[in-house]
Amino acid sequence: MKDAITQDAPLLKLKGLEKRFELDKGLLEQIKFKNGKLTREARAVHAVNGINLTANRGEALCVVGESGCGKSTVARLVAGLLTPSAGEIHYDGSRIDTLGRRELLPLRKKMQMVFQNPYSSLNPRMTIQQALEEPVSHHFPKLSRAEVRDKVAEVMRSVGVDPSWGKRYPHEFSGGQRQRIAIARALTVDPEFVIADEPISALDVSIQAQILNLMLEAKDERGLTYLFITHDLSVVQHFGTRVAVLYLGTLCELSDTATLFENPKHPYSRALLSAVPQLKDDKPNHIRLKGEIPTPIEMPQGCPFQSRCAFATNRCQAEKPRPLQQPDGSLVACHAVEEGRIDA
């Protein structure tokens, strides 16, 4: 059922989203000696831990963080490829995480996904013409064959792929061209929301900017909304309207892109930003994070970032910080920022 929505309501809303991957380890590995007793514990990877987030219509919401912080899991949950362990996903005012396969079908047209590896969405045994026509025929059953062909040709041209190459197979293209074709496949069904999971990470640096620009043009021309997953902050700076910084499956900071780059507040965001090469002289000193990212199997109590944070106190060990709104509108989950121990 539709929530009460206004025109300004977010297109996507995540409420307390959680994903645990249960580990079916051997019985002996699950048995632990605790409080003088032998107990059996179900062990799980806590990939996403209670994320609240919205994507507004027409924006490019970037999700960043180190490898393993849960970025792809968020993308796959939103796309319906994974089921949440807890929490809710709302799209255009309706809850979607509880829908069955059939009920999700109309949404499949509105919401498309672009992966890091374009082979994931291109069948190697289909010519690209067949691969692109298939979703159009499926989602627009009233179109004639000629209309389907015209629609595909128009999208191919818009992503810089010559329609006369339609009889070729995916392996006959370069990595950059293949990603253009995968983007075309997503665009052929006229989506309104595109989830892009590291779409340029596997490409040559010289090609990356071309694909990013292509995705930005598609956004402007088609009024798309993006959920854009990346580990690369220079990509965020170029592409993002807003940025969500994740650490161990938890939201640390959510901010306008310009605000985050000018004034990152969470100690983790500061460390990430300090590692981005800048042209300006006033680049902050590179903050080296101590230690390794903890395992998401043994989640620490309190703030997930405490073991690597220079500002951590007893409170940080005991109490998980909630995201609090800052005067510039950003949300930051950090006791040190809240207590004024870091200039915000």
Ligand SMILES: Nc1ncnc2c1ncn2[C@@H]1O[C@H](COP(=O)(O)OP(=O)(O)OP(=O)(O)O)[C@@H](O)[C@H]1O
């Ligand atoms: N199917 C699965 N089963 C068990 N653990 C998983 C599964 N998928 C992901 N994980 C774990 O969940 C955590 C988050 O993974 P995820 O792929 O979402 O991170 P990420 O930030 O996208 O990392 P990367 O940039 O390396 O892809 C990691 O610890 C990962 O090992």
